[in-house]
Amino acid sequence: MRGERTVLVTGGTKRIGKAIADALRADGWRVITSSHRADSGADIVADLAEPLGAAKLYAACLRMLGGNPPDALVNNAALFVGDDATLETVNFVSPHKLTTLMAGRETGRGVVVNILDCRVLGGIEPRDAYERSKRELLEDTAKSAALFADTVRVNAVAPGPVLAPEGVSEKAGEMPLGRPRPEDVARAVAFLLDAEATTGCVVPVDGGQSAMRGRW
16 A cells, blocks of 8 residues: 555546546555536546636645645546637646646655547647647657656656547557557556656557557
């Protein structure tokens, strides 16, 4: 058991976020979940589409922890459809703000894991606002890892077609290792949280899809 280590998982009550939260609880983490929905069962309700959503979420997390920052942050919450500005705010701007707030800690080195999408790996141009926002988060992972190395490690996991969002259809493509499960993504997150000598790393969890495409 890992005792008092705490992690904030955004969007941690459904889909991949729930699998991550469940796996980390099993590993002994105290997990704090967030959601924009009041009926989600999340520990904190915060809308990351709002300009101050990230700051409000982090402040609420600090209050829950008696003023102490969480040991870890998993930027999992994502929006798949919507207007371009909202997609960028939820998928890139708010995760970046939360990472910056984590980096302002006064004691200890924290860790951040960003949840990306394997479609943004490599040199293929993003096709839409969703992919552009995830590409920005990919680039920010490396920048933040270098900029904030004194206080926080920043890594990322890039899932493949694990669970298609409700109302969204996606082609799975070739996966020599088979379709990944939410639990596979969760184990990659858990690894990066414990990999104390690793920062700026992106782990594809896509059944070998990006390797077959020569994109990573």
